[in-house]
Amino acid sequence: MARGVTISRKSVNTIAAGVLGLLMFFPVLWIVILSFKTEGDAIKAPLEILFGTGWTTESYGTVQARSDYFKHFSNSLIISLGSTFLGLLIAVPAAWSMAFVPAKRTKDVLMWMLSTKMLPPVGVLVPIYLIFRDLGILDTRSGLVIVLMLINLPIIIWMLYTYFREIPGEILEAARMDGATLREEVVHVLIPMAIPGMASTVLLNIILAWNEAFWTLNLTAAKAAPLTAFIASYSSPEGLFYAKLSAASVMAIAPILMMGWFSQKQLVRGLTFGAVK
Amino acid sequence: MGHIQLKGVKKNFGDVTVIPTLDLEIEDGKFVVFVGPSGCGKSTLLRLIAGLEDVTEGVVEIDGQDATGLPPAKRRLAMVFQSYALYPHMSVRKNIAFPMKMARIPQEEQEQRITEAARVLNLTDYLDRRPGQLSGGQRQRVAIGRAIVREPAAFLFDEPLSNLDAALRVGMRLEISELHKRLATTMIYVTHDQVEAMTMADKIVVLNAGVIEQVGSPLELYREPRNLFVAGFIGSPRMNLLEGSVAEKYDAHIVGIRPEHIEVSAASGDWTGTVGVSEHLGSDTFFRVNVEGFAEPVTVRADGDVDLHYGDTIHLTPDPHQLHRFDRDSARLA
Ligand SMILES: Nc1ncnc2c1ncn2[C@@H]1O[C@H](COP(=O)(O)OP(=O)(O)OP(=O)(O)O)[C@@H](O)[C@H]1O
Numbered sequence: 104m105a106r107g108v109t110i111s112r113k114s115v116n117t118i119a120a121g122v123l124g125l126l127m128f129f130p131v132l133w134i135v136i137l138s139f140k141t142e143g144d145a146i147k148a149p150l151e152i153l154f155g156t157g158w159t160t161e162s163y164g165t166v167q168a169r170s171d172y173f174k175h176f177s178n179s180l181i182i183s184l185g186s187t188f189l190g191l192l193i194a195v196p197a198a199w200s201m202a203f204v205p206a207k208r209t210k211d212v213l214m215w216m217l218s219t220k221m222l223p224p225v226g227v228l229v230p231i232y233l234i235f236r237d238l239g240i241l242d243t244r245s246g247l248v249i250v251l252m253l254i255n256l257p258i259i260i261w262m263l264y265t266y267f268r269e270i271p272g273e274i275l276e277a278a279r280m281d282g283a284t285l286r287e288e289v290v291h292v293l294i295p296m297a298i299p300g301m302a303s304t305v306l307l308n309i310i311l312a313w314n315e316a317f318w319t320l321n322l323t324a325a326k327a328a329p330l331t332a333f334i335a336s337y338s339s340p341e342g343l344f345y346a347k348l349s350a351a352s353v354m355a356i357a358p359i360l361m362m363g364w365f366s367q368k369q370l371v372r373g374l375t376f377g378a379v380k
Numbered sequence: 381m382g383h384i385q386l387k388g389v390k391k392n393f394g395d396v397t398v399i400p401t402l403d404l405e406i407e408d409g410k411f412v413v414f415v416g417p418s419g420c421g422k423s424t425l426l427r428l429i430a431g432l433e434d435v436t437e438g439v440v441e442i443d444g445q446d447a448t449g450l451p452p453a454k455r456r457l458a459m460v461f462q463s464y465a466l467y468p469h470m471s472v473r474k475n476i477a478f479p480m481k482m483a484r485i486p487q488e489e490q491e492q493r494i495t496e497a498a499r500v501l502n503l504t505d506y507l508d509r510r511p512g513q514l515s516g517g518q519r520q521r522v523a524i525g526r527a528i529v530r531e532p533a534a535f536l537f538d539e540p541l542s543n544l545d546a547a548l549r550v551g552m553r554l555e556i557s558e559l560h561k562r563l564a565t566t567m568i569y570v571t572h573d574q575v576e577a578m579t580m581a582d583k584i585v586v587l588n589a590g591v592i593e594q595v596g597s598p599l600e601l602y603r604e605p606r607n608l609f610v611a612g613f614i615g616s617p618r619m620n621l622l623e624g625s626v627a628e629k630y631d632a633h634i635v636g637i638r639p640e641h642i643e644v645s646a647a648s649g650d651w652t653g654t655v656g657v658s659e660h661l662g663s664d665t666f667f668r669v670n671v672e673g674f675a676e677p678v679t680v681r682a683d684g685d686v687d688l689h690y691g692d693t694i695h696l697t698p699d700p701h702q703l704h705r706f707d708r709d710s711a712r713l714a
């Protein structure tokens with residue numbers, strides 16, 4: 104009896120999860136399908152597209168010929184890696200001190216940092232734009248590295264803080280009792296224990312930076328444009344470029360999807376703030 | 381060497397005074413146990429000695445030298461934590477080697493000491509495992525191994541056995557006592573278990589709300605508790621503490637008598653009562669006896685094979701030489 108109930112409930116859950124997963128994956132799948140059609144076929148009715156038309160890689164060829172994919176790709180790479188690395192440099196000491204030497208206001212500071220994420224970015228677009236213009240860093244990769252680092256910094260700090268807090272204080276105290284200096288304590292005990300958490304943080308941050316489409320579109324023109332701008336250049340209100348837009352999108356998301364696929368475990372741990380062991 | 385002295389030590393956490401000014405001397409080579417109820421400040425006191433907490437006032441001396449400002453790493457003390465606090469990413473061997481690595485002891489010497497410690501602690505077969513692959517008792521042994529290899533001036537233990545099951549606890553208790561005999565190094569041991577305190581200590585420090593209630597050998601505390609708190613805390617089961625007319629008869633506010641110092645008779649005695657619940661331990665049996673005129677039942681020890689049943693009427697006679705008398709301020713009367 105009890106067994107029967109569990110099994111039927113399990114299959115209901117499985118089916119529900121499967122449907123939900125398919126629903127979420129469908130747009131991506133559709134983009135992939137469209138990218139292998141001609142522009143003419145891509146605007147037909149869905150069923151016709153699926154069963155009544157042929158396949159072609161022509162869109163990919165056109166996209167690569169018209170705009171330089173590798174330039175955008177390398178911009179994306181530099182911006183996401185650069186902002187992540189710079190963010191870590193600032194976040195590690197910040198999270199460290201808040202986790203291990205908390206003061207009365209530490210919680211408030213953390214909340215304040217998070218609250219900056221609640222501000223609509225467009226609210227500060229004009230000032231940031233003007234600052235960037237005056238500093239001459241509009242449409243530069245270093246400018247984007249800085250701005251993406253800034254917008255993701257609260258998340259990096261929060262995540263690292265959560266991971267550091269998970270490390271039992273007694274283990275660090277044990278290291279101190281064992282004669283370790285602060286540096287030795289960090290190098291031999293804290294960092295090795297925090298590596299899984301730091302890896303998730305880095306992965307998540309790379310993804311966030313890679314996909315970021317507000318600042319990257321507004322602060323770049325041609326030189327520093329990453330893959331988000333690459334996609335955007337194929338979107339047009341008339342909708343005549345469905346196939347090329349799809350091809351561009353697939354090319355833009357493929358690298359990050361692959362990275363996500365290979366680092367699933369780490370990512371899930373990161374996104375649940377370490378709750379999954 | 382491991383002579384530790386606390387002079388006028390006080391500890392506040394924010395506005396809360398956890399340890400009011402306190403003096404304590406721990407002689408070299410002694411096994412000293414801090415015992416007291418939960419939250420009384422035992423761990424805090426130990427951590428002050430370790431240097432993991434800073435004193436608010438006062439001086440901590442180790443071997444005659446002021447160590448108040450020294451970081452834990454410089455105090456030459458080793459600590460065994462309740463949670464074991466092993467390094468989860470290192471093998472048992474690396475865990476044990478860690479303090480020697482920090483002290484930059486030559487490799488061969490390290491190997492030698494690890495081998496020796498592993499032999500003594502029965503860890504030889506586990507040296508290449510991670511702490512996560514060990515049982516609680518084995519982890520505790522690793523923690524002890526990590527403490528002994530660096531040959532510290534003193535060992536600090538914070539409730540090291542409280543995560544172990546009862547049988548293992550008795551075994552480890554003996555092992556730690558034996559280790560102390562062999563090394564003859566000062567050990568300070570924190571526990572809230574008064575049986576551990578009684579069985580292991582050369583000297584017991586009874587703490588209550590950050591205040592030292594009494595310092596003495598286990599037998600001193602057992603025979604002459606200085607006040608009601610110590611009388612009630614030391615001894616298992618607890619000493620019977622009687623108020624009212626019984627106490628007045630002995631010219632005291634409260635009299636205390638231990639279960640083992642009351643004679644049980646079917647025929648006659650000072651007090652008459654009926655047998656309540658009993659606990660049979662095999663060798664001994666402890667009875668709760670509801671005595672006429674007493675507010676609370678009296679606990680009495682009898683031999684394991686004594687034939688008393690619930691509801692039986694019996695007579696009790698306290699041994700007058702073993703009676704403890706306390707005044708209104710709960711201090712012991714001579
Ligand atoms: N870091 C701290 N900040 C504020 N209060 C603290 C801190 N550490 C301990 N205390 C308080 O100090 C008191 C003594 O704590 P301590 O840990 O020394 O007790 P203990 O005797 O070891 O208790 P237990 O047997 O439960 O371990 C407690 O009331 C505790 O709440």
Ligand SMILES: [Mg+2]
Pocket residue numbers: 422423424538539
């Ligand atoms: Mg404690």
